[in-house]
Amino acid sequence: VGIADAASPTGELDGTTRGLEVRMIAEALGDAGLALSDVDGIFTVGGGWASSIELAEYLGIQPRWTDSTATGGSSFEVHVEHAAAAIALGLCEVAVTVYAATPRSSRRAGGEGYRSMQARRAQTSWTPMAEWELPYRLRMPMGGYALAASRHMAQYGTTSEQLARIAVATRAWAGKNERARYQEPITVDDVLASPVLASPLHKLDCCLVTDGAGAVVLTSAERARDLRQPPVYVLGAGTSHTHSMISQMPDLTVTAGAVSGPKAFAMAGVGPGDVDVAELYDSFTITVLLALEDLGFCAKGEGGPFVESTDLGPGGSFPLNTNGGGLSYTHPGMYGMFLLVEAARQLRGHAGDRQVPGADVGVAHGCGGVLSSTSTVVLGTEATL
């Protein structure tokens, strides 16, 4: 019922991460027509010992539901799933999930910038990754996704040109988002001409590193009716994970989305063919290709031909990552928040130049770690109830 997000073409935002979180919460509550005193469920994920406790202390909230669940980039989809369940059970009534990170401005200020949390832990203490992966100097997290792309190409004949089409379409959407980091159109040749950072992935197959922040407010359907915005309903949700480190992934061509997607669709009572707008986590182009297959938009192995024969851009038949995605809009590290905000914005009909006409069903599909965790949220307008 309330949404907010912040990002800038410079890739940087002013303020501390805590300050940005507070600003996002205030904007999202204002958007909904609610006050901080209404919030009784607090959800976040960050670097703290217990993120939701630290945030609640700062805000002066004593919640009835607390949730610091961390599944990497899919965390905020998981938060929506948990919030919907908690609200349905009467365990809380107004839930807020929030995220802010400033890897770009912190690096410029001499900090360490973006680092995979998994790799960072392995560098300071023993973890299975420290023992079995770190010695081989896999670039993280990019290298894990590159391994999956290499396998998909060998097994199904997927090409770099096909992956590039995802980046090209996403950039076209970013051209309609004035806050996107990159808005100039690119071509398949541009992607293929960009440096290979971890074969077979090129620089333009990879997401940005930017500052960014966002928040989402959820409440019961009953209470939502009296609030300021047209409600967007959580029709279904599903979460799963297959591994923590890439060398333990059972099959590099099948993600946990093959479980979380069907579960979310079954709960929602809709199928992939009913989706009007798809917001699929795009840490890398291969992440999107695997999600398209695992969620059932095409058969396993046919992601390449699917993106080749489908118009994914503005005005096309399959609107994908309509804000410009992690590839061109913003990617502060855990991008899942922005999938939810954009899906909700589209379903409200508030997406401006990039509005998909008549969008009633949207999907926000998060992916965290190295293709480790996925969480799928199916959202709908009042017409879908």
Next chain:
Amino acid sequence: VNRPELRTSPVSEPFWEATRRHQLVLQWCAACDRPIHYPREICPRCFGTELDWRPASGDAVVYAATAMDDHVVALVDLAEGARMMTNVIGCDPSEVVVGLRVRVTWEDLEDGRALPLFEPSR
């Protein structure tokens, strides 16, 4: 090669001790009669706790590979049925493709242990 310091678990000590002799060993579950990698205190398939160590042939096939800067990182499937991350050396990075047959080789560490790497089978 500038590698990070190797931090290991007591559970996998037999693996690393064997590397001093340039021998690749794997942990096996007696109940499943299949190897476990990485080594654990239980079998992640059957939760069995009867685990032992057996020599591996050192033969493997590349399951996935990526070339970065000056090195190739690969996941290789050992003949015994375990998968591990490694570097493939001894050839041009472009030759390291999915399906390539490789064989274990060793990079000695300063403490006498060795890191298992792989090179194309001759």
